[in-house]
Amino acid sequence: MSKRRNSRSSRKSNEENIRLEHTLEGNEDPIYNAPRLYNGKPVINISERRFGPPPINKQSQQYKTHLQQMDYINKHSELKPVFDSIFTHRLMQTVHGDQGHPNVPYQDIYLLTYDQTFIHAYLLLHENSHEHYTYLICHGIRHQIEDLNKIIDRFYNDFGNVLIIDYRGFGNSSGRQSERGAYIDVQTAFDYLLTLNEIDSKRIVIYGVSMGVALAIQLATEPNNSENIHACILENGFTSFKDAAADQSTFAWFLPSKIFSVGMKSIDKVHQLHVPVMYLSGLNDRTIHPKQTKQLFQATTNSKHCQLEIYADAGHTDVKQMPDYIKRSYKPFMKAVWKIQNPDQTNLQPPILVTDHGKRRTSSVYECTEQQIQHVQSTNLSSCSCFH
Incomplete structure (x- = not known):
């Protein structure tokens, strides 16, 4: 029985890999006969929302942009999951805390990605949602969205609209964890935001923490995305997945990169960041050495505005919870970004909080x-x- 089960699991994994490959190569047609429900929750078909009803006009600029985005993902996640290192699995293992849900109104939905993966998401919109900033939250490697209800509530109550997703293989999302898959998941979530009439698509802020920093950098450095990203706020990221592993085990430093099935080489991409960026670093971070955030900051040489905020008492994921974070870092950054993004000063800045x-x-x-x-x-x- 177990052999049969393993065979089915292996076949399903292989099918997922083929769909992923075809999507990245532009050979996968958007899916229109997708189920309307998954795990009892509404499914939103991003391909249909983005490209319209069939037949797809593959000569349209929208579809050509999609192919360029998939090509960018393929080129920047060159490591294929051939080697499954013990270090990769250890670092990618999700640690579940007390499961909960936001205490404010939210939509519990699934986003159907371009390669037919169901991504669990929470969407939180204010009644006057168009007047606020909208935050796409990319959480860290050891979390799922049902563990982050307090953080979600905080972003909604203090900062604006929120979309947060679980990458494939995390939480209740389908599929297997992979670097390229996670990149597609975040791109899919961002594309979904661009289709929402309820928000201002010019006020989207990408917030990444830990591994989420790598995903945010990947998204923001793709040329077709940057014009729709107002700013990035990046908390305690790593320069590459191998460097993050080396912080967990000195032995990992001596291993060749190809033994890791995840690359996430953010240090090689940040020079392509043109959107305003604020890096947050906690000196009490025991998971990723603070020097990695500093290295990312120093390598971000082409951003319209880039600053580094260091908090001596903060750890790996709690910089934004420091008592002086809003007054010291957040408000000044958002005001500076608005002046840069609106040089003619004809538009009034929306409420920062x-x-x-x-x-x-x-x-x-x-x-x-x-x-x-x-x-x-x-x-x-x-x-x-x-x-x-």
């Missing part, structure tokens, strides 16, 4: 002139611009 948005609406009442108040009293309340 959701809480600021509430204060702005309340305080604006007191900005009304006496004449405006009298006018409002004699007409309709909504006619005063101060109340919008």
